[in-house]
Amino acid sequence: MGQITRLLTWDNLFLGGVVLAVIYLAIIPVAVMIFGSLQSGLPGTFTPLTVRNYVAAFGEPLLYRSIGNTLVYSVGAGIISFSLGTYLAWLTERTDVRFKGFIYVSVLTAMMIPGVLFTISWILLISPRAGLVNVYLNALFGVGEGLIDPYGMAGMIFVSGIDDFYTPFLFMAAAFRSMDPALEEASTIAGAGTRTTFFRVTLRLMMPAALGVWLLIFIRGLEDFEVPALLGIPVGTYVLSTEIYLTVRRPPSDFNMAATYSMFYLGVAMLGLYLYHRWTRASDSYAVISGKGYQPRVTSLGRWRPFATLSAMGLLAVAVYLPLVVLAWTSFLPWYGPPSAALAKAMTLENYLWLAEDDLVLSSLKNNLIVGFAAAAVVTLFAAVVAWIVIRTRLPGRRLLDGLAFSGTAYPSMVLGLALIWFYLTVPIPIYATLWILIIAYVTKRLPVSVRICSAVLVQVNRELEEASSVAGAGFLRTFTRVVLPLLVPGLFVSFATTLTISFKALSIPILLGHAGTELMPLLIFDLFESGEYPKVAALGVATIVVITFATAAARLASRRVGVTAPG
Amino acid sequence: MIEVSHLLKTFAGGDVRAVDDVSFTVAAGTIFTLLGPSGCGKTTTLRSVAGLERPDAGAIRLFDETVFSSDARVFVHPYRRRVGMVFQSYAIWPHMTVMQNVAYPLRGREFSRGEIRERALKALEMVNLGELTERPAPALSGGQQQRVALARAIAGDPRILLLDEPLSNLDAKLREEMRGQIRQLQRKLGLTSLYVTHDQVEALSLSDVIAIMDGGKLIEMGTPRDVYLHPRSRFAAQFVGLTNVVPGRWQATEEHGLARVETPFGPIRYAAAESESFAAEDAVLVLIRPENIRLSPGSAAGDSNAWSGRVASTTFLGEFIDCEVACGDRMVRARVSPFHGVEEGAEVQLRVEPDRCSVIADSPAM
Ligand SMILES: Nc1ncnc2c1ncn2[C@@H]1O[C@H](COP(=O)(O)OP(=O)(O)O)[C@@H](O)[C@H]1O
Ligand SMILES: [Mg+2]
Numbered sequence: 001m002g003q004i005t006r007l008l009t010w011d012n013l014f015l016g017g018v019v020l021a022v023i024y025l026a027i028i029p030v031a032v033m034i035f036g037s038l039q040s041g042l043p044g045t046f047t048p049l050t051v052r053n054y055v056a057a058f059g060e061p062l063l064y065r066s067i068g069n070t071l072v073y074s075v076g077a078g079i080i081s082f083s084l085g086t087y088l089a090w091l092t093e094r095t096d097v098r099f100k101g102f103i104y105v106s107v108l109t110a111m112m113i114p115g116v117l118f119t120i121s122w123i124l125l126i127s128p129r130a131g132l133v134n135v136y137l138n139a140l141f142g143v144g145e146g147l148i149d150p151y152g153m154a155g156m157i158f159v160s161g162i163d164d165f166y167t168p169f170l171f172m173a174a175a176f177r178s179m180d181p182a183l184e185e186a187s188t189i190a191g192a193g194t195r196t197t198f199f200r201v202t203l204r205l206m207m208p209a210a211l212g213v214w215l216l217i218f219i220r221g222l223e224d225f226e227v228p229a230l231l232g233i234p235v236g237t238y239v240l241s242t243e244i245y246l247t248v249r250r251p252p253s254d255f256n257m258a259a260t261y262s263m264f265y266l267g268v269a270m271l272g273l274y275l276y277h278r279w280t281r282a283s284d285s286y287a288v289i290s291g292k293g294y295q296p297r298v299t300s301l302g303r304w305r306p307f308a309t310l311s312a313m314g315l316l317a318v319a320v321y322l323p324l325v326v327l328a329w330t331s332f333l334p335w336y337g338p339p340s341a342a343l344a345k346a347m348t349l350e351n352y353l354w355l356a357e358d359d360l361v362l363s364s365l366k367n368n369l370i371v372g373f374a375a376a377a378v379v380t381l382f383a384a385v386v387a388w389i390v391i392r393t394r395l396p397g398r399r400l401l402d403g404l405a406f407s408g409t410a411y412p413s414m415v416l417g418l419a420l421i422w423f424y425l426t427v428p429i430p431i432y433a434t435l436w437i438l439i440i441a442y443v444t445k446r447l448p449v450s451v452r453i454c455s456a457v458l459v460q461v462n463r464e465l466e467e468a469s470s471v472a473g474a475g476f477l478r479t480f481t482r483v484v485l486p487l488l489v490p491g492l493f494v495s496f497a498t499t500l501t502i503s504f505k506a507l508s509i510p511i512l513l514g515h516a517g518t519e520l521m522p523l524l525i526f527d528l529f530e531s532g533e534y535p536k537v538a539a540l541g542v543a544t545i546v547v548i549t550f551a552t553a554a555a556r557l558a559s560r561r562v563g564v565t566a567p568g
Numbered sequence: 569m570i571e572v573s574h575l576l577k578t579f580a581g582g583d584v585r586a587v588d589d590v591s592f593t594v595a596a597g598t599i600f601t602l603l604g605p606s607g608c609g610k611t612t613t614l615r616s617v618a619g620l621e622r623p624d625a626g627a628i629r630l631f632d633e634t635v636f637s638s639d640a641r642v643f644v645h646p647y648r649r650r651v652g653m654v655f656q657s658y659a660i661w662p663h664m665t666v667m668q669n670v671a672y673p674l675r676g677r678e679f680s681r682g683e684i685r686e687r688a689l690k691a692l693e694m695v696n697l698g699e700l701t702e703r704p705a706p707a708l709s710g711g712q713q714q715r716v717a718l719a720r721a722i723a724g725d726p727r728i729l730l731l732d733e734p735l736s737n738l739d740a741k742l743r744e745e746m747r748g749q750i751r752q753l754q755r756k757l758g759l760t761s762l763y764v765t766h767d768q769v770e771a772l773s774l775s776d777v778i779a780i781m782d783g784g785k786l787i788e789m790g791t792p793r794d795v796y797l798h799p800r801s802r803f804a805a806q807f808v809g810l811t812n813v814v815p816g817r818w819q820a821t822e823e824h825g826l827a828r829v830e831t832p833f834g835p836i837r838y839a840a841a842e843s844e845s846f847a848a849e850d851a852v853l854v855l856i857r858p859e860n861i862r863l864s865p866g867s868a869a870g871d872s873n874a875w876s877g878r879v880a881s882t883t884f885l886g887e888f889i890d891c892e893v894a895c896g897d898r899m900v901r902a903r904v905s906p907f908h909g910v911e912e913g914a915e916v917q918l919r920v921e922p923d924r925c926s927v928i929a930d931s932p933a934m
Contacts, residue, residue: 464659472673
């Protein structure tokens, strides 16, 4: 009894509480999916265990097609975005291309555009009948309607490929920067020409980082929802995420089958992660804090310089500015149509006025702020505690805790959403269809990234700073709040800001977990688009991008003030 | 008072014995120094006293409280030990001002706000930093950080003060100044202090008692005078200052409290301590400090305590000239006055007075 009361200190309650919460968040989804895939009834009911679903799934050609589509889509989009990002990173970091500042700003701008909006703007641009580009092509050359078609696999790969090029850009730019130019200079001094040096030294040195980055994008592609939903579902091209979505949402919904598909999906995602970890082993690729960069060697492009500059501008125009312009244009229209004198005259601020008055918009914004701030605060606190336990203590099982905190990466958002629905329909915790379930989802999903960020900062903090606090008479809680957290502030900022912005960007979590009354902005955008209100969607999109930009800029300013810069 | 007994601390699953059966007592109000080469276990010992490491075995008492005992299963957490500590890195919190750093140990205790400020100010004044209270910590020089660390360590009115190589990050001039300040402060407050360093000059100038450590073991203990003048081990003799070690065979005691050792340099007579008990033909080592060797021109004439050699090299170091003298196949270090006209290649006579050398047993373990 004395033993027990001695263990019941605030310190242990706090630490134990966080640890239990992390375990809870990590275990539930996979446990529920295993259970659900062995059931034959709806969530909330209990039936005898059965392998019926697996038998059915194996005999279902749709499943194989979805898995195949998922792989084709992820590989294809990965190749495009990696090539685009690496090319632009190489130009800005290693050559004398012009307008480097503009390129950087454009990349940061690209980060502000949620995937759902990006996809919508490309539909506005190239949808067969109404897309601006198609309309002009037809008007100018009489090529008929729908020369270019965004729907189907090719369109999905193209749009997704140019959407997420900023991730490879930022990682590869960091990799280019952190390469010691002396390695290349040594090659030059040894008598190798520019070309030989590039292929024999530069490229070889970049290989490990490059493959790591590529795998990272590939894994992200596996769980993509926005693009496949908007460009694949209408023409019956399904990937695993949309397949599960439809199995749940399209009557007759079959939760058991969705859970079974989720198990396959989980398998594919784990395989991707396994490859990634085998390749990177060391956690370098997570290095979020920019270290001491070298002044890289800049190659003179010579007579290619104008072409290189032009190519960069062209690519950015397509990947960033065209979508933004079409969104902005559309947001001022009374109805959607390609630019014309008549439409220009009819331009109006009505859509923006509607934004400020519509209850649904305002409640979605409010929901989004609540969920974003709450999830960001909780995930950041959890991440700080997990990072501290893993790095600073010798508690048994701390490696396991680290692994559990990482599980959010393995759960595709769609699987996570389905699992949470199932679980909270089954257990008597009344949070289904509330904001709580969304907060839980975001915390689970973002914990791995936040833990990496906090760990990266914590390893740079001298342990003696904490020990000095203990010796000065402070118990764990005081040391943690007065010394550890303040020293982690740069990491906490980054973790907080990225989580907050993700809640304004990602559709794949609210798509299953959001309900009437708990809509978040991305879901509202999606729903409005489905009902064809393009100008309103555009205005809402512009407003969302502005909010995201402000949040990011504020976080960047704040984290710069405390002396840290970080991509993402 | 600090009482450490049979302390054992291992790392890497027992493979590294960082502290190996170490016992010592620090008398109240004195400053006790652990001196030894890097990696010998000084920091680990100090951290065990602070409670930052949990030893494998042994006991630690601070005044009348047992803060650690493996037998009684006692372990008092560092924040309950009421000790002050100066870390090697200073560990000044960069997100706080000087005042906040120093006031930290006073918070969460029975003091009022005013009292906290007053006490912190007093501590800062003691280290001559009274005017820097609102400075953010990162805007301090190395020496100032060191003093903030010291002020923080004493602000909470600790029972004991622990210092881990507090001067090692300072430049030579500052180091000497701070050494004096620490000594002064310790005296003034009568603080029972445990000081860790690898620097013999620091140890000799600061300590009431020095304990020499090597490989996790405590080799010997004594006042600076004892340790320097009458080392009881080859390691201590060679680690604290330079020493010529001459092997020999002990012969017999003689009159006037002298004893004779037969060495490759001929017979050497030394002032024997009463406690020693060598028998004839015991293997011993004669320890002779370079500064106790006198060089004179010419060669020795079969006298005891004198032999000849040839000056192999000289290095002018300002305060003295460091000479290497080849005596047969052995090299002997000697230090002579900078005005000494010693020249390389010259034949010289070396001489040491019987009361300027000491003799220890040549045990294979040392
Ligand atoms: N946390 C640790 N883990 C493993 N080995 C350690 C640790 N701390 C110290 N050691 C080892 O213990 C020995 C003594 O270290 P330390 O007490 O720091 O020496 P000193 O302070 O005298 O330089 C060294 O061999 C060191 O490598
Ligand atoms: Mg040390």
